[in-house]
Amino acid sequence: MQFHEVRFPANLSFGAVGGPERKTEIVSLVNGHEERNTPWAHSRRHYDAGMGMRSLDDVETLIGFFEARQGQMYGFRWKDWSDFKSCLPSGKVAFDDQVIAEGDGEAKAFQLVKLYRSGTHSYARPIKKPVQGTVRIGVEGVEMQEGVHYSVDTATGIVTFEMAPNEGDEITAGFEFDVPVRFDTDRIRSSVASFQAGEVPDVPVIEVRA
Structure with missing residues (x-):
């Protein structure tokens, strides 16, 4: 593009x-x-x-x-x-703002997403242009460290882990975009x-x- x-x-x-x-x-x-x-x-x-x-x-x-x-x-x-932001405009970005995926034990790369909810309905918006230095990632409620556990492509919004999260692990993210x-x-x-x-x-x- x-x-x-x-x-x-x-x-x-x-x-x-x-x-x-x-x-x-x-x-x-x-x-x-x-x-x-x-x-x-x-x-x-x-x-x-x-x-x-x-x-x-x-x-x-x-x-x-x-x-x-x-x-x-x-x-x-x-x-x-x-x-x-991944949170409310008045809030502060946190690593558990958004659930972006569930680990399967094999996949290492995951797209950042933001979920919009109203009642029982929701819409998942792919986030392709995160702001550098603002992305925070968590796995099973524990915050990971960028450059050690994962890397972020700010041109695509893809988060890549060094090691694939375990099957069933909840992967969360917070970011500006x-x-x-x-x-x-x-x-x-x-x-x-x-x-x-x-x-x-x-x-x-x-x-x-x-």
Whole structure:
């Protein structure tokens, strides 16, 4: 994938508007009932980077970042301030925040995931872009040590153990993470006069499948 492992300036993504999108296909039947289906296993997030702009210096930073990514050509990391931790936004990352897998005695590599729950239903979101230095891993309630017991690929979100966890062992994780995105436009339009008057450039950003 054409992707740059660099984060969009976090101070500029703060205040941006966005969130997850689902794709639902709805067929209305002759009896008035509906059939609903989705071709997407995972949601896709959209943001407006322009909403975080606060000054002309911010616009200059944005343009520099946009040009370095060659518009829509290269993806990059994005900090979603409303959802960037394995725990609640107000909480502190812990090694037992999320159950990511159960050992089978053979597998050594496991994907980081974040579980979203509501009632009896849940959704497991693969986390592909963890933030370096924030990942904590536990096995059966005991925290492991990175570089000794496991390693983390921050470009894929894969955790690899030195020795396979025993069968039935609960593997847990805590982490901060970014969203893999790209610009959803090849053009940025800004006006000095209008920006100083309180208007901001429209800069759509969309999640990519990593």
